[in-house]
Amino acid sequence: MAKTGTVSVRKILRRLGSFSLVGTAAFIVDVTIFNVLASTVLDTHPITAKVISVTIATTVSWLGSRYLTFRSTRGRSVRSETLLFALTNLVGLLIATGCLYVSHYLLGFTSQFADNISGNVVGVAAGNIFRYFAYRYVVFTTEEERTARTALKQNV
Numbered sequence: 729m730a731k732t733g734t735v736s737v738r739k740i741l742r743r744l745g746s747f748s749l750v751g752t753a754a755f756i757v758d759v760t761i762f763n764v765l766a767s768t769v770l771d772t773h774p775i776t777a778k779v780i781s782v783t784i785a786t787t788v789s790w791l792g793s794r795y796l797t798f799r800s801t802r803g804r805s806v807r808s809e810t811l812l813f814a815l816t817n818l819v820g821l822l823i824a825t826g827c828l829y830v831s832h833y834l835l836g837f838t839s840q841f842a843d844n845i846s847g848n849v850v851g852v853a854a855g856n857i858f859r860y861f862a863y864r865y866v867v868f869t870t871e872e873e874r875t876a877r878t879a880l881k882q883n884v
Contacts, residue, residue, distance in 0.1 A: 743797060747860055750792030758785035786817055798868030809867060816862040823858055824851030 762781035770777040790813050794802060802809070824847055831837045831846030865873075 743864070744860070746797040747793070747863075750789055750797055751856060753792060754785040754789040757788050758782055761785070786814075789817075793863055793868065798863060801864065801868045801870055801873070803870035803873070804867075812867040813863070816859055816867055819862070820855035820859045823855040824848075827851035827854060 758781045760781075761784055762777050765777035765780060766774050770780075790810065793813070794809065804812070827850045828843060828847035831850075832843055837843075837846065
C-alpha cells in the first residue's frame with residue numbers, strides 16, 4: 729500500500745511541477761508581449777496591448793495544460809474543454825482582481841508596491857490554487873472520473 733501512496737504523491741508532484749512550468753511560461757509570454765507591444769506599436773493603447781498579451785498567454789496555458797500537465801486526464805471535447813478553461817481563467821482573474829480591490833480600496837494600501845503584492849503575488853497565487861483544482865477536477869477529467877463522481881453524489 730505504501731508503494732501506491734508513493735506513486736500517487738509522485739504523480740501529484742509531477743503534475744504540480746508541470747502546472748508551475750506551464751504557468752511560468754504563460755506569465756513570461758504575457759509580460760514579454762505586453763511590454764513589447766506597449767513600448768512599440770501600441771504605445772498609446774496599453775489596454776489593447778494587455779488584452780492581446782493575455783489572450784496569447786492564455787492560449788499558451790491551455791496548450792501546455794492540455795498536452796503536458798493534464799494529458800492523461802483529458803476526456804472532454806475540445807469545445808467543452810476550451811469553454812471550461814476560459815471560464816476557469818475568468819474566475820481566476822476575478823480572484824486576483826478581488827485581492828487587489830480588497831487591499832487597495834477596503835484596506836487602503838494604495839502604493840504601487842502594495843498593489844503588486846496584493847494583485848500579482850497574493851491574487852495570482854490564490855487564483856492559481858483555484859485554477860489547478862478546477863483544471864484537474866472540472867476541465868481536464870475523463871468520462872470515468874465524471875461518472876464516478878456522479879455515482880458518489882447519488883449515493884450520498
